[in-house]
Amino acid sequence: MTDKPFGVPFMLSYDLSLIPLMVDLLIDERVPVVLDNGLLDENIYQKFKTAGTKIICRLPNPNLADALKAQKLGADILVLTGFDEGGTLPMKEVGSFSVLAEFVGKVDLPIMLAGGIADKKAVQAALTLGAEGIWVGTAFIATKECRASVKVKQWIVDSTANDLFLFRTEPYYYRSLPTELAKQCFQMSESGASRADIAKVMNAGTGMRLGMLEGDFENGYVSVGNGIGAINRIKSVQEMIDELMS
């Protein structure tokens, strides 16, 4: 499909028993870069290091202890996520503007900032705040090539961060475009429902597939970040990246 370098996350589902199989597969296939979503497992890091695979570590809850552990285990890049991202959010409400301050100068790894980066200004701000790279999600959803429903892409173009709904769920918070399901979860969250009860209503994998791939805004949710205010039309991936890096 491509002769360009690419990376693969080794945690593809919440079924952790698949991870050893994925690790061996990625090494066998000589995938050059892998993503650790914060498992920080010493044996897995050792296997990848031995194979010469580069490891990007993205901490679900950015904190200095885990960052230093990633460094010690041999991660090559650290991704720190601010509370401006979409979907499943960190426990602490530390925005992309503030999340790096605690790490810059204390961690000896290149840092990528994630959360709300969808235009050139945001890229430049991330670098100003101390990031050496950026991690982009939502801006890829609004591209021509993305498998998301065209209804989702258009809704992103037509919306701003003020339109999004944030609600409590497992493990902490979730941010979605205001689908009927997201509104229901928000109302439950406001009324003091438990995180477990809200998570049941979200219907995790299914709710995401319905909302994002099928454009079913009754029964699904649509995970996008606070950067959507800067997304004003559906572009090709090439155009989008060219604009971000211009």
Next chain:
Amino acid sequence: MTDKPFGVPFMLSYDLSLIPLMVDLLIDERVPVVLDNGLLDENIYQKFKTAGTKIICRLPNPNLADALKAQKLGADILVLTGFDEGGTLPMKEVGSFSVLAEFVGKVDLPIMLAGGIADKKAVQAALTLGAEGIWVGTAFIATKECRASVKVKQWIVDSTANDLFLFRTEPYYYRSLPTELAKQCFQMSESGASRADIAKVMNAGTGMRLGMLEGDFENGYVSVGNGIGAINRIKSVQEMIDELMS
């Protein structure tokens, strides 16, 4: 006390009946700059405009309709606050990194960004994101001149944004250093207590005075923003401003 230019907010308490008196007083005393915390009252703006007073408008909930109303009423500067600020937070969880995108190019007023700005990097990032000025709160609390308890100043120096507690209360959310009172409010928020019940426990004016001025971390709360990770010692106001603007 000073021969430098200065500004005064005309809403000093939740007792709105005092506002007409304040407006007349500020005009009589020829205060050059006033702050409107989002009341957007046409008569008040008219009085200040007639007197030649400059008006800074800070919207409690940044949104385009109110920003355009402020512009129409004759505000001179618009302050937009991201969810990285301390204390009473906006309704929508749009961080300082993302809050400007919706306004830049659509509002014909100079914009100041507020929320989490406590060092030079943050100032530069704010300007990169489209602000023409910055609005700083917490960094002033950690200065020698501030009336806050020295225990508060030292706690700011010793803490990062990850240490702060966010909880639901009236009108929406509050962010505090982890005093016993703040922990209690956080637990109530997590357990689904109503905003009104949490607000009663906070004991608004008193809880703030006890925490911030008297350093009573049992019975008070301490309102600081996500920028505290960048505050590493107690400085003079002059030093702090010199560093921010260097």
